[in-house]
Amino acid sequence: MYPLFEFPTIGGGMIIALIATFHILPCHLATGGFWMAYFLERRGHADKNQELLDYIKHFALMILIFCFVLGSITGVGIWFASTIISPRAISGLIHTYVWGWATEWVFFIIEIVAIYTYYYTFGKVAPKTHMRIGLIYAWAAWISMVIITGILAFMMTPGKWLETGGFFDGFFNPTYWPQLFYRTMMMLAISGMFAAVMAGFMKDGKTQNYVVKTAGRWGLAGMVLGALFAVWYYFKLPATAHEILASIPYAAMMFKVSLVIGAVMAIYFALLIFGQTPLAHPVVAIPMVFVLFVGIGGGESVREFSRRPYLMPGYMYSNQIIAHDFEVKGIKSEVARFQKDGFLQSNYFVPADWRNINEKNYLKAGMLLTKANCVICHTMEADGRSSLPRLIERIGITAAADLAAYLKTIGDDYPYMPAFAGNDVERRAAAAYMVSIVPNNEAEPPTPAWVLNGDE
């Protein structure tokens, strides 16, 4: 285990989800936008419509800035956030999929060369040459999605990888195809939204109506087909995911939010198709982008929740502890090892004088154990998100002995929480620390003797 990092108040998991939400808009636009640009540019040249061509040039510049500033930085941002919040999980992914990411990176290089060339040669080279460069970008961007989807879907459903450890067994996993189709449709819808926003800045007239209608068509098609593929995706999720969506109110609410927003977006796009061009005015369109953003955030939360308690299902828990034996790679469960040999003895990043629990250090050691086990999903502050002290208060446990007993079966009793990784003394030390942070806890604090020797 690496040094722990605690993100105050909202918690680390939420930060990753938040950056991921910010990333989805620009990255889907980067992948989908140029299919739209190609389509409109062909039309523009065929009709010799300079206004339309000017629109596309502007469209391309905005994609360039929006996607290559926000998209690339939030993309690297998810990576850095994972690096500091769950380094061992990102490490596991990288050691499995490094060549997948490296392959995706080749397509980034193609994209960046193509998009700058596209923009700076606009109107200066033959239409055919120019559109060919646009197509190179569109294909490269979509293929980068084909690749990353394999890794993202792997994080939900690793499939045969758990038996073979093979790259492609994990890549083409049970939710790969539904996710790929779903994301492809979302990319068309997001491009439609972006085209509508940009059209809102055009002067009124036939060209604007045409662009708005096209945007509406792409958007509606994306939402409707996307919904179908989402259903397919939903049914491919494992039973535990369905159970979690049913049992955690927050996840269930986010699931509903994303469904309702999907419907709202579909209606909006339908109105654009039926000639409601004024709805593309920035006053309406920009708030609609925000609505879409919230919907994506809902979808992301559902995704985050439904793979609990794992980060790599069947292999590594959210708290970076290896959950089960992984036979083909000769890896042993760390939960089992830490329960037997002790967490503090098995890890380097433990202050030297905390390694052996005694009557002086047990609360400090308990703090380290609590954070190592729980801080990825719960904050330690009473007013934090998914606050551990508040949740303990809620279930009505006040005595350390009761909490120690609770921790013993936590992994079996809840589908979304991992087993406690530590030996018996460590479990009691953690319980002693946890009851000490519950606000207004009037129960008698445990004695050091109980922590060290127990009486369970």
Add this chain to the structure above:
Amino acid sequence: MDINSALQALRDPLGVPFFPWVFQLLMVLTFALHILFVNLVVGGLALAVYEHFKGGDFNLRLSKALAQVSTVNLSVAIVLGVAPLLFVQVIYDPFWYASNSLSAWWAMAFLLVIALGFLATYVFYLKRKKSPQGYGLFGVSGLVFVLCAGIIISALSVQALVPQKWLEWYSANGGLATTGTSLYHFEIGRFSHFIVPAFINIGIFMMLYAWYFRPRADADAAYLDWVGRSGAKMAKIAAMIQVVVGFWWLLTVPADLHFMRNPFLWIGASLGLLLLVGLMKAESAPDRYAIPMALLSFVAILGMGTAREALRMAYLGVFDYSIYTYPLNIDWGSTALFLVTFVMGLVVIAYPMTVAFKLGRGTLTES
């Protein structure tokens, strides 16, 4: 648990999917490309800002060109940074993750300042069309943000080299530093050694600029002469400073690493000196020297990157850490996927690059 065995234990149990030296090679190669473009951004922005405030016809023209090219170079630098970021985490994962977790807020701030630098640079470039002398402060802040990013990533890289300090940092004051607010270790000499070449490389870039636009029908010979000559001169002076900086940094490297005896250091340093010799001559005929100097400079950067890697191996050798003993779990299929795609990618980008190159130079012929 002692640090040597801790480092072994921190390695990812999944092992690496191909021979570690391949990742190392790719890491050094892509790092060289990354730092080249970082150099072009830093040098380009610094000069664009300087010429902007200096004013004058030629100066403003150059400033504008550099501001524009800096936006492109910054995107390229970021994309090229992704590759070494990936590979360093494959073979040096214990070091990279420990260093980043200990300074977590700084790792996040790194991206924030890049985003701000990027936006500032775009404003500096796009808005100057409307008011040629205004918006200079955006250029200044763009440069400052980009330099801050460099300082942070350099500190993170150096922290990764001193595992003996980590636990001390983590358990300072009898507690547990889970806040990630401190940046612990920064070496100004090392950082300068990666940043001073910005002025060598932007100087060579200016020589290339003059060479490139010369054939255009509307080329302004006096302006191009000025750009090429100023570039060559700046590159030469910067190369001299770089030699001094290099020795300054070298003297601060812990003597027990015996880095002075490392052949890669001397290969890198000789390439740097060779570049300096070339640049001494280039001032007389910048156009003619542009391509050879650009190639030589890239080779020198590769040498510098290799020496940097040799230094890392020296640092970590103290802890008996060697990437060559990383447990292997070879996966031929995905390795082949990457290699084939990589070659294909180079072929594909040749097309848009050729179109852009010819168009800018005024030599594009098509129906």
